[in-house]
Amino acid sequence: MGGGRIAARKIQALLEANAKVTVISPSLSRKIDPKKVHWISREYLSNDLTGYSLIFAATGDLLVNRQVTEDAQDNQWVNDISNKYDSNFFNVAVVRHEDYVIGISTTGKSPSAAKKLKERIQAWLVKGN
Numbered sequence: 001m002g003g004g005r006i007a008a009r010k011i012q013a014l015l016e017a018n019a020k021v022t023v024i025s026p027s028l029s030r031k032i033d034p035k036k037v038h039w040i041s042r043e044y045l046s047n048d049l050t051g052y053s054l055i056f057a058a059t060g061d062l063l064v065n066r067q068v069t070e071d072a073q074d075n076q077w078v079n080d081i082s083n084k085y086d087s088n089f090f091n092v093a094v095v096r097h098e099d100y101v102i103g104i105s106t107t108g109k110s111p112s113a114a115k116k117l118k119e120r121i122q123a124w125l126v127k128g129n
């Protein structure tokens with residue numbers, strides 16, 4: 001749900017993992033290629049989650065995001081980009097290298113610290129350590 005700036009980042013990672021992505025959002029960021037996702041151009045409705053296993057509540061409206069996490073069933077993974085306490089999983093920062101894939105998490109404490117550490121590890125690997 002949601003097709004903005006943060007949705008675009010999450011979608012990029014999903015497409016790299018060969019996921020089949022559906023976006024429900026009245027607007028779509030220019031960073032999301034409409035040919036690579038199934039875009040349903042409207043606002044979220046409460047029965048939209050049926051059949052999906054991985055759900056991102058990524059609208060700019062905190063109340064809609066909360067509604068999405070409330071509508072999710074126990075067997076669905078749901079991530080509220082605006083409120084970590086309503087998520088049942090977190091994304092990790094990922095370093096991809098020809099020999100390694102390294103995931104970095106602060107378990108929700110500081111996404112910007114995870115990003116900084118990622119960049120330091122990337123720079124360290126490039127130096128050829």
Ligand SMILES: C[C@@]1(CC(=O)O)C2=NC(=C\c3[nH]c(c(CCC(=O)O)c3CC(=O)O)Cc3[nH]c(c(CC(=O)O)c3CCC(=O)O)/C=C3\N/C(=C\2)[C@@H](CCC(=O)O)[C@]3(C)CC(=O)O)/[C@H]1CCC(=O)O
Nearest residue numbers: 082083084090091092093105106107108109111112114115
């Ligand atoms: C690692 C990364 C992966 C990814 O997104 O794929 C990721 N966030 C990234 C970046 C980033 N996020 C934010 C900023 C702005 C600066 C800042 O505020 O720090 C930046 C930096 C930027 O954008 O440059 C803001 C922010 N993030 C969350 C909230 C809501 C909240 O905290 O409740 C808010 C709004 C807070 C507010 O508005 O007050 C929540 C989450 N973000 C997480 C992951 C999960 C915990 C990860 C962990 O424990 O380390 C968690 C809990 C849930 C989730 O999203 O899965 C990715 C690294 C990008 C990369 O790899 O380059």
Ligand SMILES: NC(=O)c1ccc[n+]([C@@H]2O[C@H](COP(=O)([O-])OP(=O)(O)OC[C@H]3O[C@@H](n4cnc5c(N)ncnc54)[C@H](O)[C@@H]3O)[C@@H](O)[C@H]2O)c1
Nearest residue numbers: 002003004005006007025026027043044059060064081082
């Ligand atoms: N988790 C993270 O990594 C992270 C990082 C930075 C910011 N944030 C949080 O993200 C939020 C802002 O996200 P953004 O920058 O992507 O916003 P944005 O304004 O770029 O995008 C919001 C999107 O939601 C859509 N939308 C609005 N109402 C909707 C509805 N009822 N149903 C479906 N779609 C709807 C809009 O059309 C738009 O596409 C803030 O709450 C901020 O705290 C999270």
